[in-house]
Amino acid sequence: MDGVVDMTTVPRLAAALETAAAQTAGPVIVSLIVAEYLDSHGVATLFQTATRLRVSRRALYLVAAPESPVGGILRAVDFASLCPVFGSVDAAVGAASESVT
Numbered sequence: 131m132d133g134v135v136d137m138t139t140v141p142r143l144a145a146a147l148e149t150a151a152a153q154t155a156g157p158v159i160v161s162l163i164v165a166e167y168l169d170s171h172g173v174a175t176l177f178q179t180a181t182r183l184r185v186s187r188r189a190l191y192l193v194a195a196p197e198s199p200v201g202g203i204l205r206a207v208d209f210a211s212l213c214p215v216f217g218s219v220d221a222a223v224g225a226a227s228e229s230v231t
């Protein structure tokens with residue numbers, strides 16, 4: 131996702147998450163590296179997706195630069211207690227590869 135993740139863009143995020151979850155059996159990786167803002171609607175959508183994936187023994191892996199505003203929001207809501215948050219796409223892909231083997 132890029133730009134702003136808020137109540138106006140959450141439907142697009144939710145649709146993308148649903149499609150990604152349907153197309154893979156492993157973890158779903160969401161990069162928020164270029165996202166400038168994440169509001170409570172975006173956080174709620176990510177929480178719902180992570181919870182739904184956990185029920186089916188899968189995972190949501192988030193990618194956000196730790197020093198970015200989005201990284202700060204994810205820390206503030208303790209998102210890492212629900213699913214892994216990585217600082218780079220490469221790290222998330224590596225972790226996903228390890229979880230499949």
